[in-house]
Amino acid sequence: MELMNVSGGQAARISAVILLLVTAALVALKGEAWWWTERAPDTPDSATYWYCHQCREGFALTAAEYEKRVFQYLPKGDPMRQDGLVRPELRVKCPRCSAGAVSARRCLTDNEIFDPAETGGVCPKCPK
Ligand SMILES: [Zn+2]
Numbered sequence: 739m740e741l742m743n744v745s746g747g748q749a750a751r752i753s754a755v756i757l758l759l760v761t762a763a764l765v766a767l768k769g770e771a772w773w774w775t776e777r778a779p780d781t782p783d784s785a786t787y788w789y790c791h792q793c794r795e796g797f798a799l800t801a802a803e804y805e806k807r808v809f810q811y812l813p814k815g816d817p818m819r820q821d822g823l824v825r826p827e828l829r830v831k832c833p834r835c836s837a838g839a840v841s842a843r844r845c846l847t848d849n850e851i852f853d854p855a856e857t858g859g860v861c862p863k864c865p866k
């Protein structure tokens with residue numbers, strides 16, 4: 739009788755562990771699925787802005803397009819820097835000339851897309 743009780747308790751403990759594992763697996767799976775579908779939305783509101791210095795033109799990419807075009811660009815060492823450290827930058831392939839376009843900003847007034855590093859952060863079209 740005593741033995742029965744022990745094994746019964748063990749079985750309950752084991753099934754509790756299994757339940758926990760199944761729940762954890764389900765949660766992980768759901769999280770994965772969510773991550774998968776949410777990863778690269780192809781919608782205008784997911785757009786990021788880029789500026790190509792070759793074409794001298796800005797453009798927008800949806801998150802899905804961005805994922806297809808993004809690459810890591812290693813700038814040449816800055817001679818002014820003593821440590822010689824080079825930080826990789828994220829760039830996207832320009833849809834027109836395939837050069838690396840840099841992260842840009844869009845003006846809320848006239849929708850002009852520009853490279854803030856070049857213009858000091860202000861829109862080049864807006865009156866100063
Ligand atoms: Zn270009």
Ligand SMILES: [Zn+2]
Binds near residue numbers: 845846848850862
């Ligand atoms: Zn502007």
